[in-house]
Amino acid sequence: MKVxxxxxLAWVGVMLFGFIIIDALEFAGLINTFIENMxxxxxxxxxxxxxxxxxxxxxxxxxxGHAGFxxxxxxxxxxxxxxxxxxxxxxISMVVGMVIAVIAAVIVxxxxxxxxxDYLAIATMGAAEIIRIVINNLKITNGAAxxxxxxxxxxxxxxxxxxxxxxxxxxxxxxxxxxxAVMAVREDELAAGAMGINTTRWKLAAFVFGAATAAIxxxxxxxxxxxxxxxxxxxxxxxxILIIVVLGGVGSITxxxxxxxxxxxxxxxxxxxxxxxxxxYSLALILIMIFKPAGLLGTWxxxxxxxxxxxxxxxx
Amino acid sequence: xxxxxxxxxxxxxxxxxxxLLALGYTMVYGIIxxxxxxxxxxxxxxxxxxxxxxxAFHFNFLMALxxxxxxxxxxxxVIEYFxxxxxxxxxxxxxxxxxxxxxxxxxxxMSALVGANARSFxxxxxxxxxxxxxxxxxxxxxxxxxxxxxxMALLELIIKRTKMGKAMRAVSVDPEAAQLVGINLNHTISxxxxxxxxxxxxxxxxxxxxxxxxxxxxxxxxxxxAFVAAVIGGIGSVPGxxxxxxxxxxxxxxxxxxxxxxxxxAVVYFVLIVILLVMPAGIFGHNRRExx
Amino acid sequence: xxxxxxxxxxxxxxxxxxxxxxxxxxxxxxxxxxxLIGPNGAGKTTxxxxxxxxxxxxxxxxxxxxxxxxxxxxxxxxxxxxxxxxSRTFQNIRLFKDLSVLDNxxxxxxxxxxxxxxxxxxxxxxxxxxxxAMAQAAHELxxxxxxxxxxxxxxxxxxxxxxxxxxIVRALATKPSLLFLDEPAAGxxxxxxxxxxxxxxxxxxxxxxxxxxxxxxxxxxxNVVERLYVLEHGGLLASGTPDEIQRDPAVIKAYLxxx
Numbered sequence: 001m002k003v004x005x006x007x008x009l010a011w012v013g014v015m016l017f018g019f020i021i022i023d024a025l026e027f028a029g030l031i032n033t034f035i036e037n038m039x040x041x042x043x044x045x046x047x048x049x050x051x052x053x054x055x056x057x058x059x060x061x062x063x064x065g066h067a068g069f070x071x072x073x074x075x076x077x078x079x080x081x082x083x084x085x086x087x088x089x090x091x092i093s094m095v096v097g098m099v100i101a102v103i104a105a106v107i108v109x110x111x112x113x114x115x116x117x118d119y120l121a122i123a124t125m126g127a128a129e130i131i132r133i134v135i136n137n138l139k140i141t142n143g144a145a146x147x148x149x150x151x152x153x154x155x156x157x158x159x160x161x162x163x164x165x166x167x168x169x170x171x172x173x174x175x176x177x178x179x180x181a182v183m184a185v186r187e188d189e190l191a192a193g194a195m196g197i198n199t200t201r202w203k204l205a206a207f208v209f210g211a212a213t214a215a216i217x218x219x220x221x222x223x224x225x226x227x228x229x230x231x232x233x234x235x236x237x238x239x240x241i242l243i244i245v246v247l248g249g250v251g252s253i254t255x256x257x258x259x260x261x262x263x264x265x266x267x268x269x270x271x272x273x274x275x276x277x278x279x280x281y282s283l284a285l286i287l288i289m290i291f292k293p294a295g296l297l298g299t300w301x302x303x304x305x306x307x308x309x310x311x312x313x314x315x316x
Numbered sequence: 317x318x319x320x321x322x323x324x325x326x327x328x329x330x331x332x333x334x335x336l337l338a339l340g341y342t343m344v345y346g347i348i349x350x351x352x353x354x355x356x357x358x359x360x361x362x363x364x365x366x367x368x369x370x371x372a373f374h375f376n377f378l379m380a381l382x383x384x385x386x387x388x389x390x391x392x393x394v395i396e397y398f399x400x401x402x403x404x405x406x407x408x409x410x411x412x413x414x415x416x417x418x419x420x421x422x423x424x425x426m427s428a429l430v431g432a433n434a435r436s437f438x439x440x441x442x443x444x445x446x447x448x449x450x451x452x453x454x455x456x457x458x459x460x461x462x463x464x465x466x467x468m469a470l471l472e473l474i475i476k477r478t479k480m481g482k483a484m485r486a487v488s489v490d491p492e493a494a495q496l497v498g499i500n501l502n503h504t505i506s507x508x509x510x511x512x513x514x515x516x517x518x519x520x521x522x523x524x525x526x527x528x529x530x531x532x533x534x535x536x537x538x539x540x541x542a543f544v545a546a547v548i549g550g551i552g553s554v555p556g557x558x559x560x561x562x563x564x565x566x567x568x569x570x571x572x573x574x575x576x577x578x579x580x581x582a583v584v585y586f587v588l589i590v591i592l593l594v595m596p597a598g599i600f601g602h603n604r605r606e607x608x
Numbered sequence: 609x610x611x612x613x614x615x616x617x618x619x620x621x622x623x624x625x626x627x628x629x630x631x632x633x634x635x636x637x638x639x640x641x642x643x644l645i646g647p648n649g650a651g652k653t654t655x656x657x658x659x660x661x662x663x664x665x666x667x668x669x670x671x672x673x674x675x676x677x678x679x680x681x682x683x684x685x686x687x688x689x690x691x692x693x694x695s696r697t698f699q700n701i702r703l704f705k706d707l708s709v710l711d712n713x714x715x716x717x718x719x720x721x722x723x724x725x726x727x728x729x730x731x732x733x734x735x736x737x738x739x740x741a742m743a744q745a746a747h748e749l750x751x752x753x754x755x756x757x758x759x760x761x762x763x764x765x766x767x768x769x770x771x772x773x774x775x776i777v778r779a780l781a782t783k784p785s786l787l788f789l790d791e792p793a794a795g796x797x798x799x800x801x802x803x804x805x806x807x808x809x810x811x812x813x814x815x816x817x818x819x820x821x822x823x824x825x826x827x828x829x830x831n832v833v834e835r836l837y838v839l840e841h842g843g844l845l846a847s848g849t850p851d852e853i854q855r856d857p858a859v860i861k862a863y864l865x866x867x
Contacts, residue, residue, distance in 0.1 A: 004736075062409070111593050118351060122547050123592050125540075126585030133582040169729040176728035176735065177718055177742075180707070184715040187704035194660060194698075195716045196690035196782050235540060239416055246413045275428045282420035286399055289414040293406035299706075 007304040015164050022156065034268070036156055040224050042264035043159040044217050047166050049244040049256045051213030054170055056242075057251035057299075058179065059206035060186025061113060062121040066241045068128025069211040071135055071233035072104060073097035073218025078147040078228050079140060090153035094219040098212045104131065105211035106204065113203045128238055136230040146229025147222075154223035162220060166213050171253055173209065182206045247288060249295030254302045259295070318450045323573045324566065329457040329526065331565020332464030336519035337542030338549065338557035339471060340392075340512030346488040346552035347508045349408055353415035354395060356539015357422035358513045362388045362520025363437070363530040364426065370438040377440040377525075381463070384521045385514040392513025393506045401502070419539075426532035434531035437524035460522045467518055468558050471511065475554060480507050488552060541581075544588050550601025559599060563587075612673050613638045613786055613818050614694075619658055619668035621651075628654045630842045631668075636786060641812045642820045643829035643850075646839035647862070652822045653699055655839065656788050660696050661689040674785070691719055695784035697775040699791050699822075705764040709755055709774055712763050713746040716781035746781065752814075753777050753807075769800050773807075780811065786818045793828060805832050830854070838862075 022039065025031045031039070048070060055063045076097030081089050112123040135141045173179050181202045184192040193199050222228050244263060248255030266284065270277040288296070337359055344352045365384040369375040375383065399418050403411045444455045475481035483504045486494040495501055523538075524530050545564045549556025564584055571580040591598065614636045621629040629651045636642055644652050657663035659670060661684050670681040672692055681689055695716075704712050721742050727734045750756050753773050758766060763774060772792055779787055792808065793801040809832050812819040823829045829836070830850045838845040838859050846856045853859055 008731075056409070112589065115592055115596055118345075118349075118551075119547065119592055119596060121351075122544065123589050126544070126588050129585050130582045133579060137578045172729045172731055173725075177714075177721060177723045177738070178725065178728060180711055180715045181718050183707060183711075184704050184718075187706060188702050190662070190686075191698065191702035191704065192715070193686040194662070194690055194696055194702075195778065196687050196695075196719045197715065198687045243413055243416070246409055250407070250409060275424075278420060278424035279428060282417045282424060285417035286414050286421065289406075289410050289417065290399070290402045293403055293410045295410075 003305055003308050006308055010304040010308075011168075019157075019160060022160070026156075038264050038268045040156050040159050040220075041267075042260050043156070043163040044220050044224070045241070045244055045260045045264065046163050046257055047217040047220070048214055048241045049248070049260055050167055050170050050253055051210035051217075052241050053245045053248075053250070053253060053256050054174065054182075054213075055206050055210040056245055057249075058174055058186060059182045059203055061203055061207060062117055063124040063207065063210070064121040064235070064238050064242065065108070065124035065126075065128030065131075066210070066214050067233040067235070067237035068124075068131035069101040069105060069214035070218035070221070070237070070241075071128075071131055071230070072101045073215030074222040074228045074233070075135060075141055075147070075218075076100060076215070077153075077219040077222040078150045081151045081153055081223065082147075085151040085153070087153055090151075090219070090223055094216060097215040097219050101211045101215035102208050105208045109204045109207040110200075113200065113207060125235060125238065128233075129235065132230050132233050135233075141230070144230060146227065146232075148227050150222050150226045150228065152223065152226055154220050159220050159224065162216060166216060167253065170209070170213065174253075178202065178205060243285065247285070247295055249297040249299060251299040252295070252297045252301055254300065255295055255297035258297060262296070319573060321449065321451045323569045325451055325453055325457060327566030327569035328562060329460045329565070330569060331562035332461050333519050333523050333526070333561070334538065334542045334545045334564050335558040335561025336464050336467060336515045336522075337538060338545040338561045339468070339515045339554060341543045341546040342549070342551055342553060342557035343484070343508050343512045345546065347484060347505060348400070348404065348411075350400060350411050350415060351543060352400075352512075353412065353539070354418040354422060355512065355516055356535030356537075356542065357419050357426075358388050358392055358395075358535070359516040359520040359523070359538065360426065360530070360532060360535035361391060361422065362517030363524045363534065364430070364520075364532075365517065366521035366524050367435070367437055367530060370440050380440065381518055381521050384517040386517075388517025388520070389510040389514040392509040392516075396506060396509040401505075419536075423532050423536070430532065432532055434529050434534075437528050437530055439528075440525060456525055460526055463518065463522060467515060468554075471515065472554060474511065480504070484508055541584065544584060547598055548588055548591050550595075550598030553598070553600035556598055556600035611638050612636075614659070614673070615671045616659060617669045617671075619655070619670070620666045621654055621658055621663060622666050628842050629658060632839070632842075632844045634837055634844070634847075636818050636820060638785070638818060639812070639816055640818050640835060641809060641833050642818070643833035643836040644820055644822045644839065645824060645829060645836060646845070648824055650824075650839040651842040652824070652839055653790055654842075656696060656790055656820075656822065660694055660788065661686040672786075690782055690784075693783070693785040694788070695779040695782045695786070696788040697772070697779050697790055697792060699794065701768075701771050701775055703763040703771055703775060703778070706762055708760050709750065709763055709766070710743070710746055710759045712774060712778050713749060713781045714742050716778045717742055717745065720783060749777050749781055752811075769796055769804075772796070772804075776808075776811070780815065784817060786820070787812075788820050788822075790822045791824070792821065793823065801828060805829070808832065 048066060052063065052066045055061050073094065077090060077093040080093035080096060084092065108124065108127040112120060112127065115123055136144050181197050182205065184197055185199050185202055189199050244259045245256060247263065248259030266281065270280055273280060337355065340355050341352060344350055362384045365387050366380045369380045369383055395418055399414050400411055403414055441455065446453045475484060483494065483499045484507065486499055487501060487504045491501060541564055542561065545560035546557045548563060549560030567584055567587060568580050571583045612635060616634050619629055619632045632655060646652050654663060658665055661681065665682060672679045672681055674693065679692055681692065704715060721738050723735055723738045747756065747759065750759055755774060755777065763771065766774060776789065776792065789808065793804050796804065805828060808819060808821065821829055821833065833850060835848065836850055836853045837847045838853060840862050845862060846853055846859050
């Protein structure tokens with residue numbers, strides 16, 4: 001219990017420290033709009049990728065439709081905050097987005113989660129495209145042109161706090177009864193069923209959980225960037241989130257953070273390179289995968305608990 | 317009835333392009349279980365080769381088609397050798413990300429090299445339109461359909477009748493066992509990439525001729541659609557990929573014809589999901605049950 | 609007077625034209641140790657798969673007698689059957705390999721401990737209580753099977769025989785009334801096998817459960833089980849006590865090849 005408390009306090013410390021550092025840099029004027037934009041993008045990508053890592057890395061379900069659920073969150077905020085342009089309105093819109101994303105995830109997940117591996121990937125990709133095409137053709141979403149002048153109701157602080165919150169909730173879920181059940185499904189679906197685990201239910205739970213966090217990411221994206229269009233949530237957007245997950249290490253939340261930061265920084269540095277930017281980016285991607293096939297961190301996870309108990313228990 | 321026939325003709329021409337592309341996806345997937353995301357970009361490169369060979373080298377159509385197939389085959393083998401071979405024993409999702417990386421590289425490399433703008437494909441053949449029972453059929457459409465069918469027949473012959481084809485089938489069933497009976501895994505995989513990429517190269521030249529417009533990002537959407545076609549047909553199955561390609565082509569033109577062109581992709585994906593739910597391994601796929 | 613636990617009537621399973629299990633009726637009583645033997649390919653594992661819902665029945669009926677009354681298991685999913693109190697191990701060990709030994713056991717306890725979603729994601733006191741209770745129960749089981757020292761190791765790191773033991777622990781953690789063990793001694797040397805058979809007898813008594821044991825080597829089970837079913841070519845060849853089976857002419861013929 002003491003170790004648990006210490007480890008939890010250490011994590012609170014890390015989160016506060018990160019906040020203070022960014023705040024101090026902002027105060028000192030060292031963070032311009034450009035850098036802040038990068039930090040916020042990293043934060044939103046962490047939210048999206050942590051949720052996708054839960055689905056792919058922990059539940060073992062290959063979903064390629066994350067951007068569809070992100071779109072639902074973004075449009076909920078984009079549409080609702082135009083009439084409720086207050087912070088409260090923003091949070092209400094976020095919750096509405098999450099609820100719709102959860103409903104959509106259940107509708108998509110119940111039939112498709114029976115499929116395995118790449119078949120599931122292609123089915124979820126199709127479902128996300130259907131969501132995008134519907135948004136593209138509705139009046140309320142302003143069709144292909146998208147929404148402009150969305151009230152700026154999310155600052156970097158909002159993104160930072162929500163990034164911490166969703167990560168805590170996800171990690172806590174992974175280390176609970178539900179998380180273990182979800183991992184059992186990944187390890188051996190048949191054996192999990194024989195141990196009384198309702199595999200369909202837990203797969204769906206992870207999928208729905210991921211969809212809800214994707215909606216949060218979408219809401220923040222809409223309120224910070226202030227402009228959204230259906231094209232922002234296409235297959236390539238889903239793939240961008242997948243790249244963060246795989247690059248960091250499938251099944252490592254620490255890896256997801258590292259990969260989001262690395263890719264965010266890489267993207268910012270490469271802004272100055274013009275047309276060769278994407279060439280360098282794609283070469284980097286290929287090379288990292290060839291030399292680090294399990295991702296930057298594999299399944300390794302940073303843990304204060306292990307660090308704190310290192311002295312007490314010695315393993316050979 | 318007339319419009320139906322007309323849409324069927326249009327659908328079959330478009331479908332044969334998808335079918336040619338889907339063959340590459342299905343063969344590569346069958347043999348190394350990789351969704352070769354860069355396959356659509358090979359098709360783009362085939363189209364560009366066709367463009368330059370017709371304009372700069374003044375090739376005739378047949379020469380452009382054949383040389384594009386050869387060039388793309390070589391490219392496919394090179395890409396497999398450098399990007400996918402080192403990852404053969406890595407998690408499949410890693411190889412998938414690498415394939416996405418290769419796709420980005422080809423798209424952006426071409427954009428940097430030749431510019432991102434669309435350009436018009438040279439008219440290698442004068443367009444002649446035939447009228448038959450009130451249906452308009454152009455010689456280009458016939459050419460696409462006939463070329464695609466010939467290539468598919470040729471492919472079927474290679475896979476069923478040649479030694480290499482037999483090796484391909486053996487590797488796709490069990491790579492370990494295939495090696496034990498003396499099949500060279502690397503050669504077989506390279507050969508598969510060569511065949512698949514050659515089909516994509518041919519599809520690229522044909523689409524250039526049909527749509528008259530090519531650009532470095534032209535492979536993205538048809539690539540994904542062709543993969544969907546391969547899945548619908550049952551991934552790993554050659555006749556399945558052809559059938560899947562034609563289904564998607566006809567579906568797309570059909571949906572467009574009834575005035576729902578904004579939803580044509582949505583309909584394709586919806587049909588995909590429905591087919592997978594009824595037949596989880598596609599139309600010609602084998603559903604393998606896990607043994608306890 | 610023993611009381612009935614499970615009744616399987618006229619089970620049939622055909623795969624296409626092949627009949628893997630033909631008209632087999634078996635029953636298991638409370639607190640007994642039953643052996644299921646037969647040569648390779650006799651349909652033993654298929655019968656297990658039918659009884660645990662892994663493979664759907666072609667025809668026949670399975671009834672489980674619980675404290676709440678008779679429950680029919682036909683058409684139920686493996687997870688539902690497991691929740692009804694039937695657990696199993698697998699012939700080709702199917703542990704959750706990348707997870708720790710402790711987690712393997714805790715996973716099997718999933719349905720016996722409730723942690724609400726909000727309780728666990730926000731780490732409310734109830735979460736820590738439930739986790740502590742689960743850990744304690746899991747450790748108690750591990751101790752019985754001498755696995756305490758490896759509790760934090762990933763299951764894949766264990767030696768083969770230990771993995772087989774862990775699979776039994778995991779099955780027991782679901783609190784079954786009926787436990788199917790599919791060739792638990794496969795790949796073990798005679799000494800390990802003897803230890804394991806003793807352990808199985810012990811847990812059957814200590815946990816007051818019914819254990820059904822698949823073996824294709826008759827000699828292993830003869831001295832521990834109370835009753836035996838002999839399968840051959842998908843059909844029931846004989847049933848009875850070990851003594852009766854050893855004297856059964858049909859069994860002798862099948863095993864000794866018509867001598």
